[in-house]
Amino acid sequence: MYYRQCIRVLMVFVFLGLSLPGHLLASSPLLEDLKINGFLSQGYINSSGNNYYGDTKDGTFQLNEAGLAFNAKVNEKLKVGLQFLSRDVGMSGNNNVRLDWAFADYHFDDKLGFRIGKVKMPMGLYNEGRDSDFLRPLAFLPQSIYDEVKRDLLVANQGVAAYGNLPAWFIGDVDYQAFVGENNFPDDSPLLLGLKQQAQQLATSKTYGIVTDMKADNKYIFGGSLILNTRVDGLRLGASYFKGKADLYITTTLGPNQFVPQGDIAMLHRFVYSLEYVKKKYTFVTEYSESHRKQHIFGVTIYDAPSEEYYFMFTYSLTDKLSATILADFYYDDTRDRRGDSLPAKGRPKFMGWQKDYGFGTRYDIDQNWCLKAEWHEVDGAGLFTSIFNPPSPSVLVRDWNYYILKASFNF
16 A cells, blocks of 8 residues: 555656646756657457457457656656556457556665666566567567566566666676565456456356456565676676565355455566677577466465476567567476376366467568567467467367467657
């Protein structure tokens, strides 16, 4: 609750500044360095075999983002800012305008600074910039690490963060961040919708009736990251950590007390190890992650397993405007059962134990404000899927499928 109050206070200050009369604009310390920027993107996605984050087998334009950010420098050490985001990715977002981030940033010196408010979490190299299409070569970041289903759990937290840059002797220098706080799950979160569907299956078996509502109450989130900027020009190495837990409040027509938690979801740990090398016309990136999460509903353990995620991505600039990217992206739902041998006994096909995405895409930067993207992906497996994107019966899923995306973006 404390963090939410801080965000409201920050928003009041910013909007008070924005509402100052014109003749006070020049004399306002908050607005003299005000910067406003944003982005718009619209895409089209079509898949064969399986739906991909929405009803995509017939093709859909439900793939867009729009963001508007305000940043102001109060003095040499203090900055404030916020960004509103509207997005529609299949079943998620539905173009509702939400607060993407909002914080006050006090910077003592290069070695130490603090942020308070709603702060993006530094998971991997690219989580903090994942909402801007201009910052990535493909329409989506590699989904093994930056899964859109888990976005609401991993994208930002309401709390405090410390950051800075420290020398690393002859090796280079290190950017560090550490954060602690809480999180909110919107009602249309794919992760929450998937859990609600699993809760309904259990409620039916326990004669609890129909699940009418589910809320997630996050108890805590904390973690951090280290990014080593090496002496080798263009080479960065990184390591990130995340841990969090949320209680699930489930309302059923015939079930137990809705005011008592009926389940929980916990990320016991998540590590991400990163390498990026940029050299003139090409960029090579690889990231590897190990995660272990647990989920309980109505006293039943519905998930308790370590997963493994990693990808390799190579981008080459053919001209100043045109680039090409190839991607190999891998996810294993349970590292103890990579072939999915245990899944048929649970009524699921083996290939739901993994997902391997091989993609090729091109990007054309028309100018500094406009870019176009086109890409094709061949996929083996359906390990990153929840049944909310496809008919309830796993038997309708296919192992080998593909999808393509066309997208245009404007940045200002």
